[in-house]
Structures are given as structure tokens and as C-alpha cells.
Amino acid sequence: MIRISKWFLVLLLIGFQQVLPALSGEGRQRISSIVDTYRDVENVEAEILFGRELAARILGAYGFQDDERLNRYVNLVGRAMALHSGRPELAYYFGVLASDDINAFAAPGGYVFITRGALLKMENEAQLAVVLGHEIAHITERHVIRELNIKADDGSTIAGIAGLIGGTTGGAVKSLEQAMDKASDILFRDGYKIEDEIEADRIGMLMAASAGYDPAALRNFLTHVKRFETEDGAYTGEHPVHTVRIAKMDDVLAASGPAQMNNATVTERFYANVNN
Amino acid sequence: MLTIKFSKLILFLILLTAGASFADEQHYVNMIIGDRAAGMGGAYTALSDDPAGCFHNPAGISFAPNLSLSASVNAYNTEVKTYRDVLTGADGSTRDWEQVSSSLLPNFFGVVRKFGDGGMLGLSYAVTDSIQRRQKQYFQNIRTEFPDNPADTVMVNINDNDRTYLFGPSYAVRFSDSLSLGATVYAYFRDREIIRNQVVQFNQGQHILINYYETRNDLGVRPSLGAIWEPREKLALGLTMSQAYVLSSDTTQHDIYRNTVAQQPMNIDGLSYDFSDTDTVYFKSANFSDKPSLPLTLTLGGAYFVSPELLFSGDVSWYGKADEKESVWNFSFGTEYYFRDDMAVRAGFYTDFANTPALKSGAINQQEHIDIYGLSLSYTLFHRLSSITLGISYGFGKGEAQAINDTPVIHDADIQNLRVYLSASYSN
Numbered sequence: 095m096i097r098i099s100k101w102f103l104v105l106l107l108i109g110f111q112q113v114l115p116a117l118s119g120e121g122r123q124r125i126s127s128i129v130d131t132y133r134d135v136e137n138v139e140a141e142i143l144f145g146r147e148l149a150a151r152i153l154g155a156y157g158f159q160d161d162e163r164l165n166r167y168v169n170l171v172g173r174a175m176a177l178h179s180g181r182p183e184l185a186y187y188f189g190v191l192a193s194d195d196i197n198a199f200a201a202p203g204g205y206v207f208i209t210r211g212a213l214l215k216m217e218n219e220a221q222l223a224v225v226l227g228h229e230i231a232h233i234t235e236r237h238v239i240r241e242l243n244i245k246a247d248d249g250s251t252i253a254g255i256a257g258l259i260g261g262t263t264g265g266a267v268k269s270l271e272q273a274m275d276k277a278s279d280i281l282f283r284d285g286y287k288i289e290d291e292i293e294a295d296r297i298g299m300l301m302a303a304s305a306g307y308d309p310a311a312l313r314n315f316l317t318h319v320k321r322f323e324t325e326d327g328a329y330t331g332e333h334p335v336h337t338v339r340i341a342k343m344d345d346v347l348a349a350s351g352p353a354q355m356n357n358a359t360v361t362e363r364f365y366a367n368v369n370n
Numbered sequence: 371m372l373t374i375k376f377s378k379l380i381l382f383l384i385l386l387t388a389g390a391s392f393a394d395e396q397h398y399v400n401m402i403i404g405d406r407a408a409g410m411g412g413a414y415t416a417l418s419d420d421p422a423g424c425f426h427n428p429a430g431i432s433f434a435p436n437l438s439l440s441a442s443v444n445a446y447n448t449e450v451k452t453y454r455d456v457l458t459g460a461d462g463s464t465r466d467w468e469q470v471s472s473s474l475l476p477n478f479f480g481v482v483r484k485f486g487d488g489g490m491l492g493l494s495y496a497v498t499d500s501i502q503r504r505q506k507q508y509f510q511n512i513r514t515e516f517p518d519n520p521a522d523t524v525m526v527n528i529n530d531n532d533r534t535y536l537f538g539p540s541y542a543v544r545f546s547d548s549l550s551l552g553a554t555v556y557a558y559f560r561d562r563e564i565i566r567n568q569v570v571q572f573n574q575g576q577h578i579l580i581n582y583y584e585t586r587n588d589l590g591v592r593p594s595l596g597a598i599w600e601p602r603e604k605l606a607l608g609l610t611m612s613q614a615y616v617l618s619s620d621t622t623q624h625d626i627y628r629n630t631v632a633q634q635p636m637n638i639d640g641l642s643y644d645f646s647d648t649d650t651v652y653f654k655s656a657n658f659s660d661k662p663s664l665p666l667t668l669t670l671g672g673a674y675f676v677s678p679e680l681l682f683s684g685d686v687s688w689y690g691k692a693d694e695k696e697s698v699w700n701f702s703f704g705t706e707y708y709f710r711d712d713m714a715v716r717a718g719f720y721t722d723f724a725n726t727p728a729l730k731s732g733a734i735n736q737q738e739h740i741d742i743y744g745l746s747l748s749y750t751l752f753h754r755l756s757s758i759t760l761g762i763s764y765g766f767g768k769g770e771a772q773a774i775n776d777t778p779v780i781h782d783a784d785i786q787n788l789r790v791y792l793s794a795s796y797s798n
Contacts, residue, residue, distance in 0.1 A: 121604040122419060122433055125678040125708045126752040127797070 102333045138183055138203075145203025147270070148238075148277050152191070152199050152207055155282065159210050160191035167367035171219060172206055172226045178304040181234045184338055188226065196319050199281050200229035202239050215319055215369050219360035220302065220311035222368075227305075228298035228312060235297065237290040238277050292342045299346055313343045396738060398667075398689055399700060399722040400499040401447065402746070403478050405440065405759040405793035409748030410704020411718020413683040415671025416598060416608035420795065421480025424494035424540040427596035427610040427671070428552030432542035434491045437483040438797040441476065445791035447500060448472040451740075453773040454782040458513045459548040460520045465509060467773060469528070473502035478793070483539070492540035492554070499560075503530040519574045519631075527768070529565040534558070536592060548600040558590035558614045576631035583624040588662065590616040608671040614664040621659070627652040631673045665692040665725075679708040695725040704746070712753065722765060729770045729780050740769030740785050756796045 159165065166187070172188035181188070184204040191199075194211035201207075206229045207224070216222055232238070280286060286294070299309035320336050399412060404422020407414035414422065418430020421440040431438075449471045455464035480494030509524040537559075542552030551709050570578040594612030601607065628651050629636065635644040643652055667690070673683040687700045704718035722742035729736045748761030764787070771783035 121600070121602075121675040122417075123678060124681075124706075124714075125711050126714065126750075126757070127435065257474065 105156070111149055111195050124275055141236070142184070142203035143235075143237075144273070144277075145201040145205050147274060148201040148281075149187075149205035149207070151207075151274060151278055152201060152281065156191035156193040156195075157208065159192040161190065162369065164213070164369075165190050166181070168208060168213075168222070168226075171223050174228075175223050175227045176204075176230055178227075178301045179230050180235050184233065186230065186233075198225050198231040201235060201240075201277075201281075202236065204233060206233070207229060212319075216315060216364070216368070217318070217361070218311065219364040220307040221315040222357065222364065223307045224298050224302040224304060224309065224312040225315060226298075227301035228294045230301065231294035231297035232286065232290070234248050234289070236291055237286050237294070240281055241280060241287075242273055276360050288338065291339060295339055295343055299343065303357060306357055308359050310343075310347055311359060313340055313347070316340060316343075372545075373504050390727075395695075396700070396724045396740065397666075397722045397742060398687075398725065399720060399742075399744070401445070401477055401497065401789070402720075402763065403496045403498065404480075405442065405748065405750070405761060405791070405795065406706070406716065408763060408789075409716030409718060409746055409750075409759065409761050409793065410683055410706060411702040411744065411746045411763075412721035413671060413685045413702040413704035413718055413720070415596075415610050415669045415683075415685045416606040416673035417671075417681075417683055418598065418608060419597070420797070421482050421492060421494055422478065423542075423552075423596075424480050424482070424492040424554050425478075425496050425536070425594075427598060427608045427669075428492070428554040428594060429484045429542050429550040429596035429598040429610075430542040430608065431492045431540060431552060432488075432550040433598070434482050434490060435797040437481075438795070439481045440478065440793065440795040441480075442478040442791055442793040444474055445789060446472070446474045447787070447789045449501075449785065449787040451785045452730065452783065453771055454784075456773045456781055457509055457524075460511045460513050462513070467507075468600070469503060470505060471501045471503045471530070473500045475500060477791075485541070488544045490542045490552075492542070494536075494538070494540065494554075496536045497533055498536060499532070499534040501530055501532040503528050505529075514572070516572075519572050519576075521570050523569070523571040525567075525569045525571075527565075527567040530563070532560075532562040532564075534560045538592075539592050542596075550598045552596045554594045554596075556592040556594070556614075558588070558592045558616070560586070560588040560616075562586040570631075572631055577628075578631060579626070579628040581624075581626040584622065586619070586621040588616045588619045590614055590618075590664075603768045604675040606673045606675070608669075608673075610669045610671075611667070612707045613666045615665065616661045619626065619659055619661045621657065623656045623658075625652070625654040663692040665695060665697070666690040674777075681706050689725060696727055698723050700727045709793075713749045714752070716746070716748045716750070716761075718763075719764075720744045720746070722767070724769065728770065731780065732778050734776050734778050736772050736780075738769060738771030738783055740767045740783055742767035742785055742787070742793075755798050756794065759791075759793045759795070761789075761791050761793075 106187055114212065164214050168190055169188045173186060176186040186204040186206060188206045190213065195209050196212045198208040198212055206226055208225065212225065244364045265282040295312060299312055302311065303309040316336055317340065400627045402408040402412040403425045404414065406420060407422050407426055414426040418427035419433035423430035423434065451469045453467045456467040457465040459465060475497060477497040477500065478626050480492060482490055482492040485491035505528040507526040510522065512521040512524050514520050536556040538554060538556040540552060540554040542550055544550045553716050566582045568580040583755050592612060592614035594610055596608065596610040598606055598608045607708065629645045638652055639654065644652055667687060669685055669687040671683060671685040673681055674763050675681045684703045691697045697775065700721045700723055702718060702720035704716060706714055706716045708714045720743060723740055724739045726737040726739045728739050742765045744763055744765035746761065746763035748759050750757050750759040766786050768784045770780050772779065773781050
């Protein structure tokens with residue numbers, strides 16, 4: 095019988111470990127667990143805490159539009175849309191950013207922002223609703239959360255995010271900052287994956303239709319702002335492939351019933367609240 | 371069993387009950403443990419990231435979520451083993467002899483949860499083999515060695531129960547993001563009861579009566595060691611080594627025999643029995659404590675995670691020699707596909723080759739040799755943190771057997787088995 099020293103095994107193991115690549119374990123993860131984890135209470139709390147921190151960064155970067163009437167109006171439209179979001183465990187907050195860029199942002203956990211510049215380029219309430227719906231869909235489908243693999247505590251990439259939020263140790267603060275940096279890069283620089291954008295478009299349009307708005311408003315708005323994109327380069331980060339997205343929207347409109355519902359666009363109320 | 375030197379006629383009639391195996395000891399893949407594993411044909415050594423990993427590869431449970439629980443609600447197993455052309459009717463037509471087993475039982479329960487720094491603790495229960503036969507068989511007008519005295523009725527009653535249980539703890543540790551080691555120590559328990567009655571009623575009034583009763587209990591331990599290495603993000607390799615050791619075995623056998631068709635006194639176990647005397651009955655009671663050997667098993671598996679929706683896995687298993695059992699290789703391949711976030715289908719293919727040698731012409735009392743090939747399919751519906759799985763597997767094999775002891779006749783034989791199971795899982 096072959097006898098192997100236990101110390102040899104230990105040394106072999108340690109040596110072996112040193113040459114192994116560091117893996118995140120994401121390859122093994124199945125789609126069912128990816129989807130289901132966000133429904134767990136602790137993971138939802140982690141998502142909200144993380145989103146709150148990220149929302150603070152967004153506000154820090156753009157500033158809050160100090161217009162109570164405008165913010166109230168955006169919140170009313172946004173919350174009407176959120177009723178159709180399918181994630182009742184989240185409370186949604188909407189705010190206007192003091193920026194002339196044409197953009198909108200979603201932070202995990204229910205935080206949605208739209209720039210003053212985007213509002214000024216809109217032509218009706220349906221466009222506002224469907225853009226907010228698009229951002230809500232980024233939250234409901236957890237695009238940032240999935241991309242960064244954020245969970246409460248499962249040994250994932252950003253392990254124990256709930257603990258990190260309140261963490262005071264150097265390691266915890268650093269890990270949280272790294273996670274925030276990655277999320278900020280997605281929102282401000284790299285954008286979402288194109289399939290995430292297309293998914294958000296589709297869900298946003300269906301959400302708008304459910305709320306009684308014209309789902310084609312998103313297509314109209316994107317077509318409208320595409321002209322400005324070529325002028326000032328806005329949207330080049332977050333909304334990179336308009337042509338593909340618009341083609342996909344046409345598919346959704348053609349395949350889905352809401353396109354024939356002749357839903358509302360609500361122009362007068364929009365202009366009454368958004369001072370163009 | 372009886373070791374009687376009978377005439378060919380009498381052997382034929384008696385050994386119908388004796389020649390066939392009581393339990394399926396010729397195969398090692400009698401029941402695939404775990405809902406996900408069963409759906410993928412048992413190709414699970416590199417996966418094992420749920421409570422079923424306690425059985426397949428204990429290292430895998432370290433990849434399970436914080437707390438996972440899995441239970442087979444019920445598994446229905448049925449097996450039909452057919453020995454072809456064993457009986458010959460008075461008109462010359464041949465008849466097959468079937469052994470049918472069916473059982474309904476929960477065959478797995480397991481739970482794993484985090485324990486210690488980087489560790490995962492598991493506790494599981496598994497039924498790896500279950501045979502339950504309850505048969506009443508009648509054959510009429512069977513040809514015998516006496517042309518003018520056929521058997522009007524051959525009646526065979528079978529009541530076999532043979533189950534193997536495993537129960538015990540597991541522990542796994544992640545040494546790094548890509549390497550995990552684990553161990554399971556199962557208590558091993560095999561409980562077997564065989565009851566067989568046979569009555570042969572001859573046309574001229576004589577009869578043969580056989581009653582065989584056996585109980586057997588084996589107690590032992592089945593340790594297993596496992597490792598999982600993920601050299602790439604989408605690739606996992608697993609290795610498991612296990613062997614069951616029987617520490618104590620207790621077998622009791624009772625034989626009762628009477629034969630009024632014998633035309634002269636019979637010599638059984640060195641004693642003369644004259645069954646023309648109506649008070650003469652052969653009776654034998656025996657006890658054994660011989661401990662059987664069980665094989666060392668090595669399984670190497672690989673899994674490729676194509677995407678969060680699709681994976682492929684494969685296993686190669688080697689079973690060593692043990693007692694009269696030959697060493698044997700088995701293979702399994704499986705795939706899992708999520709066609710929706712909350713719905714998955716799994717499919718697999720597996721082999722279950724016999725651990726016996728091919729039968730040789732001219733030899734007697736050889737063990738049957740039937741190689742089995744199987745297919746599996748399962749459907750899982752996920753709801754939040756739980757899931758429910760409905761699965762089915764089907765195995766089929768052809769081979770040869772000697773259904774009659776002490777004769778060199780080799781019969782074609784085939785096996786078909788079907789398993790349907792329902793299981794539930796929870797993970798957090």
C-alpha cells in the first residue's frame with residue numbers, strides 16, 4: 095500500500111492553492127438562483143442600501159433640481175408607473191437632476207432620476223412615463239445588482255454587502271467603494287449591456303401601456319433625442335445603440351396588443367408642469 | 371439453497387425459484403440519488419452543489435447556498451426482468467419467466483448549511499437500492515421429463531424485500547475560490563427478506579413443495595472523499611472515492627422441501643429422504659455471518675457551464691473487484707437547460723454495466739450478465755427559494771442468464787426499469 099505523508103499532502107495543497115486562479119464562482123451559478131436571490135429579504139435590503147449609496151453619488155455628481163412642483167409631478171407619474179413594476183417590495187423615489195444633459199438614471203432599490211435636460215426635450219407625459227418605466231425596469235430586473243453580483247452574504251464577489259454599508263473597517267469601506275465605483279462606471283461611463291437596455295425598453299413600454307400611456311412614446315422620444323445626440327454627444331455612454339433599440343421597439347409594438355390601444359400621450363398636463 | 375442432485379425434470383421445476391438473483395447485485399446504478407442528479411443521468415460529480423452532493427461528491431456542498439434542503443417526496447421504481455423461453459409447455463411452446471419489482475418510497479433527504487469559516491456541514495439519508503417483489507405466478511400444462519405426466523400447475527409465490535440505506539454527516543471546506551475538499555461518513559445498513567414458495571402439481575397427483583425463507587442484515591460504514599477544482603470560470607472537475615465496509619452481517623436461511631414424484635429415495639446433504647413416506651419432509655436451517663466485500667468506487671466528473679441557462683456534465687466511474695464481482699466501468703452524461711428563469715429541464719444518459727463476466731457455454735450456476743443503458747429526463751419549476759421536480763428515467767438492457775441451476779442452459783434475458791420521482795428543494 096502506498097503511504098503518503100500528511101505533511102506532503104498539506105504542502106501539496108498549499109502549493110496548489112497558490113497557483114490557482116481566483117474565481118468568482120459565477121460560472122456555476124444558475125439563472126434560477128440569480129433571479130430568486132433578490133426576493134430574499136436580506137438581499138432586497140442589501141439592494142436598497144447599495145442603491146441608496148449610489149443615489150447619493152448620482153445626486154452628488156449632478157445636483158438636485160430644487161423645484162418642488164416639478165419633482166412632485168415627476169414623482170406622481172413615476173409612482174403611477176411603479177404600480178405596474180411587479181416588485182411591490184420596493185418603494186420608489188423619483189427626482190429631477192439639475193443638469194442639461196439628456197439622461198436618466200436608476201439606482202438599485204427604487205431610486206430613479208431624470209435630468210432637467212431630458213425633461214425639456216420631452217413632448218408629452220407619455221414620454222416621461224415610458225422613460226421612467228425604462229429606468230424602473232433596470233431596477234426590477236436588477237441589471238446593476240446582477241452585473242456586480244450583489245447579495246446579502248453568500249461569499250459572492252461583494253460578500254456581505256449589508257455589512258459593508260455600515261462597515262467601519264478599512265477593508266469594508268474599500269470594498270464598498272470599489273463596488274460603488276463599478277456601479278458608477280455602468281451608469282456614467284460604460285452603460286448597461288445592450289441586452290439589458292433592450293429588456294428595459296420592452297418592459298418600460300409594456301409598463302406604460304398598462305398604466306394607460308402610449309408605449310410608442312419611448313420610440314418617439316429616442317428618435318427625437320437622437321438628433322441631439324449627434325449634436326452634443328449626450329447619451330453616448332448609457333444609450334449607445336439607438337438604431338438597434340428602435341428596431342427592437344418596433345418589434346415589440348408590432349407584436350404586442352398595446353400598440354393598437356390608442357393610449358394617452360397627455361400633452362397639456364405635461365406642459366403645465368414642465369416649464370419649457 | 372438446496373443442493374440436491376435431482377433428475378433434470380426435478381431440477382427444472384425447483385430451480386426456477388433458485389436460479390435468479392434476489393436483489394440486483396449485478397449492477398451498481400440501481401437508484402440515482404438527488405433530483406438534479408437523477409435528471410442528468412447521475413453525471414453529478416463535478417456539480418454536487420446541493421444536498422445530493424453529500425452522496426455524489428461531498429466537496430460540492432461547499433458551493434451550495436447558505437442553507438439548502440432537498441427531499442425526494444416519493445420515488446416509484448419498477449423493474450421487469452424477463453428470462454426468455456425458460457418454460458416449455460406440453461404443446462412445445464415456450465414461455466418466459468418474469469420477475470417484477472416495484473416500490474414506492476422517498477429515497478433521499480438531505481440538508482446542508484454553513485458551518486465554520488468556509489465550511490459547509492451536511493446531513494443526508496439515501497436509499498441506494500430497493501427491490502420489492504410481490505408476485506403470484508401460475509404456469510399450467512408444463513412439459514416434464516415424464517411424457518405421460520406433465521405438470522398441471524406450477525405455482526410460484528415471491529415476496530422479496532431488499533433495501534440498502536445510507537445515513538450520515540458530510541463536511542466540506544473551500545480552500546480557495548476554485549478548490550474544495552469534502553468527506554461523508556455514511557452508516558451503511560442493508561435489510562433483506564426473501565420468501566419464496568413453489569408448488570408443482572403433477573397430472574398424476576404427485577407434487578413438489580418448496581419453501582425458502584431468508585433474512586439478512588448487514589451493518590457497516592461507507593466513507594467517501596471528494597474534491598472539486600474549478601480551473602476556469604466555466605469549468606469544474608470533480609473526483610470522488612468511496613467504499614462501503616460491512617462490519618457485521620447476519621443471515622438466516624430456512625429450506626423446506628417435499629417431493630412425491632421422486633421414484634426412489636433422494637440423497638440430500640448426505641442423508642436419504644424417502645418422500646413416499648407421507649411424514650418425510652426435508653428441513654434445513656442455517657445461519658451465516660460472512661461479511662461481503664463491496665467495491666472501491668472512483669468517479670471522475672466534469673461540468674461545463676456554458677451560460678447561466680445551460681450546462682453539460684459527464685462522469686466516468688470505476689468499480690473495483692469485490693468477492694465474485696468483476697471490476698466495471700460506467701459512464702453518464704447530462705445537461706441542464708433553463709428555458710425560463712423559473713423552469714429547467716434536464717436530460718441524461720447513463721450506463722449500468724453488469725459486474726459479472728459474460729456467460730460461458732458448458733458452465734453451470736453462472737450469474738446473469740445484462741448490461742443496461744438508461745435515459746433520464748426531469749422538469750423543475752422554481753418558485754422563490756424553493757423548487758419542485760418531476761423526473762423519469764428508463765433503463766433497458768439485454769444479456770444472458772441461467773435461470774435454472776445446475777444445468778448449462780443459457781437463456782436470453784432482458785431488464786427494463788422505470789423510475790418516476792417527485793422531489794422538493796429549498797435553498798437560501
